[in-house]
Amino acid sequence: MTQTLPRTHEPSVGKPVDRVDGTAKTTGAARFAAEYPYPGLAHAALVHATVSRGRITAIDTTEAAAIPGVITVLTHHNAPALKPPRRFNPLDLSTMASGTSVSYLNTDEVHWDGQPVAVVVAETLTAAREAAALVEVSYTTFASTVDFKAEEPNAEPQKGNLLMSGSAKKGDAEAALAKAPVRIEARFTTPPHHHNAIEPHATTAMWDGDRLTVHDGTQSIDWLRSHLALRFDVPVEGVRVLAPFVGGGFGGKANIWPGTILTVMAARATGRPVRLLLTREDVYRTVGGRTPSTQRVALGARTDGTLTALVHTSVTRTGRVGGNPEQVTSQSKHLYDAENILVRQNVVELDLISNTAMRAPGDSIGTASIDELAYELGMDPIELRMRNEPERNPIDGRRFANRKLREAYRLGAERFGWADRTPEPGSMRDGRWLVGMGVATAFHPAWQFLANVTVRLSVDGSVLVRCGFQEMGMGGATAQAQIAADALGVPVESVRVEYGDSSLPLSPAAGGSMQTASVASSVLTACEKLRRKLARLGRPGDDPAAALARAGVPSLEVSVGSDTRIGRLTGQVRFLSKLIRDQRRWMKAASGAQFCEVRVDPDTGETRVSRWTAAFDVGRVINAKTAVSQLRGGIVMGIGMALSEETLVDPRTGRIMNPGLGEYHVPVHADVPPIDVAYLDEPDPTMPLGLIGVGEVGITGAAAAIANAIHHATGRRIRELPITLDKLL
Amino acid sequence: MVEVRLRVNGTDEPLDIQPQVSLLDALREYLGLTGTKKGCDQGACGACTVLADGERINSCLALAVQYEGREITTIEGLDHPLQGAFVRHDGFQCGYCTSGQICSAVGMLAEHKDGMPSAVTKQASGGELSAAEIRERMSGNLCRCGAYNGIVGAIQEVAR
Numbered sequence: 108m109t110q111t112l113p114r115t116h117e118p119s120v121g122k123p124v125d126r127v128d129g130t131a132k133t134t135g136a137a138r139f140a141a142e143y144p145y146p147g148l149a150h151a152a153l154v155h156a157t158v159s160r161g162r163i164t165a166i167d168t169t170e171a172a173a174i175p176g177v178i179t180v181l182t183h184h185n186a187p188a189l190k191p192p193r194r195f196n197p198l199d200l201s202t203m204a205s206g207t208s209v210s211y212l213n214t215d216e217v218h219w220d221g222q223p224v225a226v227v228v229a230e231t232l233t234a235a236r237e238a239a240a241l242v243e244v245s246y247t248t249f250a251s252t253v254d255f256k257a258e259e260p261n262a263e264p265q266k267g268n269l270l271m272s273g274s275a276k277k278g279d280a281e282a283a284l285a286k287a288p289v290r291i292e293a294r295f296t297t298p299p300h301h302h303n304a305i306e307p308h309a310t311t312a313m314w315d316g317d318r319l320t321v322h323d324g325t326q327s328i329d330w331l332r333s334h335l336a337l338r339f340d341v342p343v344e345g346v347r348v349l350a351p352f353v354g355g356g357f358g359g360k361a362n363i364w365p366g367t368i369l370t371v372m373a374a375r376a377t378g379r380p381v382r383l384l385l386t387r388e389d390v391y392r393t394v395g396g397r398t399p400s401t402q403r404v405a406l407g408a409r410t411d412g413t414l415t416a417l418v419h420t421s422v423t424r425t426g427r428v429g430g431n432p433e434q435v436t437s438q439s440k441h442l443y444d445a446e447n448i449l450v451r452q453n454v455v456e457l458d459l460i461s462n463t464a465m466r467a468p469g470d471s472i473g474t475a476s477i478d479e480l481a482y483e484l485g486m487d488p489i490e491l492r493m494r495n496e497p498e499r500n501p502i503d504g505r506r507f508a509n510r511k512l513r514e515a516y517r518l519g520a521e522r523f524g525w526a527d528r529t530p531e532p533g534s535m536r537d538g539r540w541l542v543g544m545g546v547a548t549a550f551h552p553a554w555q556f557l558a559n560v561t562v563r564l565s566v567d568g569s570v571l572v573r574c575g576f577q578e579m580g581m582g583g584a585t586a587q588a589q590i591a592a593d594a595l596g597v598p599v600e601s602v603r604v605e606y607g608d609s610s611l612p613l614s615p616a617a618g619g620s621m622q623t624a625s626v627a628s629s630v631l632t633a634c635e636k637l638r639r640k641l642a643r644l645g646r647p648g649d650d651p652a653a654a655l656a657r658a659g660v661p662s663l664e665v666s667v668g669s670d671t672r673i674g675r676l677t678g679q680v681r682f683l684s685k686l687i688r689d690q691r692r693w694m695k696a697a698s699g700a701q702f703c704e705v706r707v708d709p710d711t712g713e714t715r716v717s718r719w720t721a722a723f724d725v726g727r728v729i730n731a732k733t734a735v736s737q738l739r740g741g742i743v744m745g746i747g748m749a750l751s752e753e754t755l756v757d758p759r760t761g762r763i764m765n766p767g768l769g770e771y772h773v774p775v776h777a778d779v780p781p782i783d784v785a786y787l788d789e790p791d792p793t794m795p796l797g798l799i800g801v802g803e804v805g806i807t808g809a810a811a812a813i814a815n816a817i818h819h820a821t822g823r824r825i826r827e828l829p830i831t832l833d834k835l836l
Numbered sequence: 837m838v839e840v841r842l843r844v845n846g847t848d849e850p851l852d853i854q855p856q857v858s859l860l861d862a863l864r865e866y867l868g869l870t871g872t873k874k875g876c877d878q879g880a881c882g883a884c885t886v887l888a889d890g891e892r893i894n895s896c897l898a899l900a901v902q903y904e905g906r907e908i909t910t911i912e913g914l915d916h917p918l919q920g921a922f923v924r925h926d927g928f929q930c931g932y933c934t935s936g937q938i939c940s941a942v943g944m945l946a947e948h949k950d951g952m953p954s955a956v957t958k959q960a961s962g963g964e965l966s967a968a969e970i971r972e973r974m975s976g977n978l979c980r981c982g983a984y985n986g987i988v989g990a991i992q993e994v995a996r
Contacts, residue, residue: 135871580929
């Protein structure tokens with residue numbers, strides 16, 4: 108029946124369609140959270156605790172308050188009351204929203220170095236910043252544990268989460284390891300990282316009675332709305348969150364951190380619209396980053412390369428005030444068909460700000476040890492991987508929804524020219540440079556969550572898709588416009604997508620590479636519904652707008668999902684049960700092969716990445732331009748992880764010592780070679796349109812590929828990231 | 837407070853500000869020109885790059901009062917082929933560094949044309965602009981989304 112309406116236009120899915128917000132972003136018209144003008148706008152500035160644990164004994168705001176233009180200085184003495192955050196409830200994912208468990212400015216207790224202890228609100232930004240520097244705080248300090256290395260032996264087994272288990276085993280890996288004819292054993296460490304989205308976290312908040320409007324750079328519009336209603340004890344219906352443009356997130360803007368809460372509080376206390384754009388230092392002090400990790404990997408194999416034992420254990424940290432343990436050993440459950448597997452994750456709680464998700468939490472670090480085993484065996488590392496490429500998910504025998512890693516390796520190796528590599532370390536040179544080629548596997552699980560949408564077709568042929576999803580540069584609006592255009596058989600230019608507003612239908616948070624698939628699933632259902640209705644109105648051969656015109660209907664709207672309280676709850680239950688069913692039935696994931704070439708200066712140890720090829724199995728690609736950009740972006744962050752990125756925490760005080768882009772080195776133009784990205788473009792039969800999210804898989808395996816390339820260039824195995832010059836000398 | 841008359845995108849803008857107000861804050865907070873972005877306020881990220889008499893500067897490291905009488909151009913005042921090229925080459929994702937990247941690239945093209953040397957070219961001749969040259973000269977502008985390949989592609993297209 109639905110086939111009676113012709114699809115009248117060339118499909119746009121898969122094409123390199125330009126971003127719909129391209130002009131806004133290249134002309135300065137795109138407004139971010141700190142860029143909304145309000146009459147009477149006041150500015151906020153934060154004061155941070157300078158001890159890791161303690162109690163405030165005195166807080167002197169006299170000098171600060173005397174600065175001309177200062178409206179108020181909020182401290183725990185005069186701040187409005189906050190309700191505490193709620194415990195996690197799987198039927199209300201917004202209970203995952205709070206960055207920490209602290210009720211900011213509602214307590215005299217300090218839980219981490221950097222916790223905000225006062226907020227200055229002033230007529231100008233200059234006055235707010237000047238006054239913030241003049242607030243005098245005295246503390247009694249308590250004993251604290253902040254040194255990850257020292258606390259590692261006290262780590263305890265970590266619990267699993269909604270999506271992943273904390274530990275798993277198959278057979279007896281330790282016994283098999285002891286008997287294995289060939290084995291390697293290695294310890295890896297990775298440092299803490301910070302997201303460093305170029306837009307610092309920002310909030311503009313305005314109250315009107317109990318109604319609240321918030322512009323916030325957030326990855327989770329709906330969580331933020333619910334969370335603010337909870338903390339400020341107002342009806343959720345009166346809270347509106349707007350985030351049409353977010354200047355990068357990478358996980359750092361998924362949870363709700365103190366800056367947002369305190370801006371809303373400052374607006375509440377002063378009765379003024381208030382804006383806070385965090386300083387770069389504020390971001391480091393008040394937003395969690397990626398946990399450091401220590402990992403043991405032990406592999407046992409027969410002489411033909413067949414893996415008999417895989418042991419992967421890890422220690423990571425959370426904050427005593429919150430944070431989710433990172434799934435560092437996750438990939439070891441899915442990558443190699445070892446006969447015996449043991450993965451175990453331990454965690455320590457420290458008196459530091461909570462850790463948080465950062466691009467591909469757990470999976471991003473990747474696997475360098477298979478390369479070590481390959482050298483031990485005298486085998487090509489790709490051949491060794493293919494020898495152990497599983498038919499079913501190694502840890503539990505589940506079927507893979509799709510797994511084309513062999514094809515990805517074949518494609519990548521050919522494009523990269525892997526065959527030209529001579530395996531002997533130090534055997535390839537270009538003038539004085541030592542040249543190395545490395546390879547590693549990319550892997551990231553695929554999920555879907557609940558998304559509600561409406562789709563409206565008007566008689567002029569225009570289509571409006573509405574869904575409150577988040578856009579931080581992934582190209583979501585462009586992708587959904589393409590999907591809706593094809594589903595309705597209209598040109599992509601005729602589709603407009605509204606997003607980034609909590610008054611739109613519910614969307615999941617942007618994270619876990621699941622936004623595009625989640626929203627696409629509902630957009631497809633809505634378009635199908637619309638086509639069915641149109642088919643009843645029109646005649647065979649009518650295009651969608653003609654069908655409306657024939658029936659004399661100005662527009663037709665359909666919706667998927669309900670945004671009432673009951674509707675959301677029902678939707679959440681339905682989705683959770685589908686998720687659990689899916690998780691039992693299949694292992695769904697994106698995967699790929701990362702190939703890189705590095706040049707190492709033999710005298711200085713300087714490493715330059717000179718070439719990159721990556722081949723991915725990410726199901727069907729919706730937009731050839733934006734998907735490739737996402738994958739490249741992940742690889743670029745992986746280059747930073749491998750070579751330069753490290754947040755330095757003072758092990759005595761718990762204070763972050765390099766809270767700025769001058770001291771925390773993210774990759775710059777000169778660090779990034781042309782990155783050749785290929786993808787198989789074969790749909791995953793279990794995902795909507797066969798697509799798999801591409802936001803995170805790009806970073807996975809990237810650092811491992813570089814570490815392997817450096818070994819190939821120099822013969823040195825550096826197992827402590829980042830691989831800086833000093834470690835190669 | 838100090839009276840200062842800025843000339844921004846061809847318009848005279850009289851301001852009464854504190855002397856420590858940066859050019860960046862003057863543009864964003866006093867003139868409402870929010871196209872210029874604040875990423876670090878420390879001269880480390882380049883998001884605040886604007887043109888002063890055609891020369892690229894980090895506006896966060898410039899005091900507004902120093903720029904009286906100079907011709908300031910921000911992204912809002914720019915009409916340049918680079919803008920379209922950035923869209924075609926996908927030279928951005930989130931868009932927050934983009935104004936700075938574009939203004940910086942405009943300034944960089946002029947520098948290269950004028951023979952300004954770099955670590956890649958010791959003796960600039962204003963000849964062809966290689967990818968390596970662009971990467972070196974644009975390294976003061978960070979893009980955390982990692983859209984560097986697209987940015988270089990866009991600049992190369994326009995430089996040709």
